[in-house]
Amino acid sequence: MTQEINCFEIVKDLIDTSVKKLNLNKSVYNILSEPQRVLTVQIPVQMDDGEIRIFTGYRSQHNNALGPYKGGIRFHQDVNLDEVKALSTWMSLKCAVLNVPYGGGKGGIIVNHKELSQGELERLSRGYIRAIAPVLGADLDIPAPDVGTNGQVMSWMMDEFSRYRGQNEFGMITGKPVIVGGSMGRVEATSRGCVFTIREAAKVTGLELNGATVVVQGFGNVGSIAARLLQQEDGCRILAVSDSTGSAYNPNGLDIAAVEEFKARTGSVKGFPGSKDISNDELLSLECDILVPAALENQITDKNAAKIKAKIIAEGANGPTTPEADRILADKKILVLPDVLANAGGVTVSYFEWVQNQYGYYWNEEEVNNRLERKMVEAFNNVYGLYRKRKDVDMRGAAYMVAIERISQAMYMRGWLGNQVYQEVKREVKLA
Numbered sequence: 001m002t003q004e005i006n007c008f009e010i011v012k013d014l015i016d017t018s019v020k021k022l023n024l025n026k027s028v029y030n031i032l033s034e035p036q037r038v039l040t041v042q043i044p045v046q047m048d049d050g051e052i053r054i055f056t057g058y059r060s061q062h063n064n065a066l067g068p069y070k071g072g073i074r075f076h077q078d079v080n081l082d083e084v085k086a087l088s089t090w091m092s093l094k095c096a097v098l099n100v101p102y103g104g105g106k107g108g109i110i111v112n113h114k115e116l117s118q119g120e121l122e123r124l125s126r127g128y129i130r131a132i133a134p135v136l137g138a139d140l141d142i143p144a145p146d147v148g149t150n151g152q153v154m155s156w157m158m159d160e161f162s163r164y165r166g167q168n169e170f171g172m173i174t175g176k177p178v179i180v181g182g183s184m185g186r187v188e189a190t191s192r193g194c195v196f197t198i199r200e201a202a203k204v205t206g207l208e209l210n211g212a213t214v215v216v217q218g219f220g221n222v223g224s225i226a227a228r229l230l231q232q233e234d235g236c237r238i239l240a241v242s243d244s245t246g247s248a249y250n251p252n253g254l255d256i257a258a259v260e261e262f263k264a265r266t267g268s269v270k271g272f273p274g275s276k277d278i279s280n281d282e283l284l285s286l287e288c289d290i291l292v293p294a295a296l297e298n299q300i301t302d303k304n305a306a307k308i309k310a311k312i313i314a315e316g317a318n319g320p321t322t323p324e325a326d327r328i329l330a331d332k333k334i335l336v337l338p339d340v341l342a343n344a345g346g347v348t349v350s351y352f353e354w355v356q357n358q359y360g361y362y363w364n365e366e367e368v369n370n371r372l373e374r375k376m377v378e379a380f381n382n383v384y385g386l387y388r389k390r391k392d393v394d395m396r397g398a399a400y401m402v403a404i405e406r407i408s409q410a411m412y413m414r415g416w417l418g419n420q421v422y423q424e425v426k427r428e429v430k431l432a
């Protein structure tokens with residue numbers, strides 16, 4: 001996150017606007033503008049050279065009106081408390097947009113995980129779970145992977161929590177490998193969900209996906225798989241991809257499977273044969289049909305939004321677009337599929353994973369993908385329908401309204417808003 005842009009302030013402003021547009025009581029904003037609980041923990045880790053290093057970790061539990069807190073754990077050197085709080089708030093909104101029975105949470109550790117050995121990474125992962133174990137559990141708070149964490153880290157965390165409880169606790173965390181209670185399709189879920197929303201957006205805007213041009217910023221879990229699916233399943237031409245080390249641009253299109261193999265071998269997309277390394281600004285302003293920001297926050301700002309030429313922006317990343325940029329993109333009639341919708345496939349299949357863990361009965365990949373498609377299409381239509389009905393919100397505003405309507409309805413029903421009765425409020429959003 002860049003220093004001058006605070007994504008927690010941004011998400012609070014957006015909630016404030018949506019609460020007002022929905023004619024909801026101010027107390028809805030007051031509750032949603034801060035997480036219900038935030039933990040800061042010190043994690044001592046024995047490094048391979050014997051030294052004890054202390055890492056700082058966070059867990060933010062934003063709101064659990066709709067169900068247990070749910071959200072990933074990020075390992076990154078720039079993690080900070082406001083970022084974790086913002087990410088947990090987005091999780092509450094995302095789960096509500098998708099109508100999955102969860103609240104929002106998020107965790108993070110300030111660490112450059114690439115500098116740690118496997119042993120150090122395992123000790124850090126286990127130490128973090130021991131530190132926050134009292135507020136975790138399958139019915140309380142269920143973490144998942146995010147930037148810098150993966151299925152292996154989830155396995156260590158699940159194992160540590162199982163030791164703490166003295167029994168297997170598969171349902172306490174999602175994004176696990178299939179062999180230890182993971183779900184088929186989870187690795188691809190965020191990207192596949194993003195692709196489902198792109199397909200819906202293409203239908204409503206009349207864009208032919210076969211041959212459509214795509215640019216992807218961030219060639220990690222979300223970006224690389226989204227690029228692969230768009231190429232292999234929809235016939236899109238992927239013009240450029242980037243990662244933190246550089247980019248690969250080829251106007252004739254990149255072979256994404258080959259780029260994945262190149263990155264796995266060299267650690268970077270830069271230098272991929274036949275491609276050119278272009279700057280981040282050049283990449284974002286390429287002539288293309290679809291832009292998928294899939295790196296980190298605050299990438300599309302008032303400094304570069306005017307130069308973007310894409311017709312559709314699908315936010316694989318959380319918080320890639322600032323409010324000033326949103327206004328510029330709206331003026332340019334670019335359809336932005338907001339993060340709380342476009343990247344919600346991950347939490348949706350995490351929910352499926354948790355359901356399968358509770359039942360001890362597992363679905364095949366086709367079942368998972370079909371269920372995911374139904375959820376994503378329904379969520380897209382709810383948000384797009386409201387966006388078309390109200391002329392005063394963009395897709396992000398519409399998604400926030402759908403989410404806040406659901407969360408506030410649950411809060412009213414649970415009596416968190418005092419004696420006010422939900423039905424007395426004039427409702428603008430019809431819930432499914």
Ligand SMILES: NC(=O)c1ccc[n+]([C@@H]2O[C@H](COP(=O)([O-])OP(=O)(O)OC[C@H]3O[C@@H](n4cnc5c(N)ncnc54)[C@H](O)[C@@H]3O)[C@@H](O)[C@H]2O)c1
Nearest residue numbers: 147148190218219220221222243244295316317318343346
């Ligand atoms: N993994 C999930 O299931 C999931 C779910 C929902 C949202 N997200 C969001 O998607 C985004 C990416 O997550 P991920 O899991 O793919 O992480 P990841 O660590 O696998 O990938 C991130 C990628 O972004 C690249 N990157 C970092 N800074 C960059 C920059 N300035 N320019 C270009 N590339 C840059 C990294 O090199 C890496 O390739 C994050 O915002 C995350 O919160 C992830």
